[in-house]
Amino acid sequence: MIRLFVGLDLPADLRDALDLLTGGIPGAHWRPAENYHVTLRFIGEVDEDRCEDIHDALAEVRAPAFDLCVAGIGAFDNGQRAHTLWAGVPKDPPLVHLRDKVERAVVSTGLPPERRKFAPHVTLASVKQAPVHKVQDFIAHHNLFRSEPFRVDRFTLFSSDLGRGGPTYTAEADYPLTEAG
DSSP: OEEEEEEEEOOHHHHHHHHHHOOOOTTOEEOOGGGOEEEEEEEEEEOHHHHHHHHHHHHTOOOBOEEEOOBOEEEEEOSSSEEEEEEEOOOOHHHHHHHHHHHHHHHTTTOOOOOSOOOOEEEEEEOTTSOHHHHHHHHHHHTTOBOOOEEEOEEEEEEEEEETTEEEEEEEEEEEOBOOO
């Protein structure tokens, strides 16, 4: 079995800029910069045959390349306290178009549709054990963060190995997007 998700890799300079924001929240479990990505579709554990079917379906996705940025800092919560600190990604139409095509491709392999609403973001840290006021202070201090636009010219099928030190992500396949012209 292999644990998979489809996402967008980030340019090294953006990873570095996000990594410079980290720290200052006791109890936070910060993600390493090499793990920063935007998830388009979490797939979960599948067998080798299903993995090949997913790869084949994703290889058929056709969508245009586009520019994207990362803007704002926030947190997902359970109604009582924050659990995940993130950098936001605007839900621009080209991103939603790509995500919808990826979703259709994954569902075409027999997997169930994603039930969660698409909320594009880059996970920075787990803050379940962090003091609430420290998380709020961090967000208030960094919420104006905005990256320069970067070109999204491909999407990636990643595998995820859940080790003791946190997950390790491996790019299994890249799928190019088309440039207008």
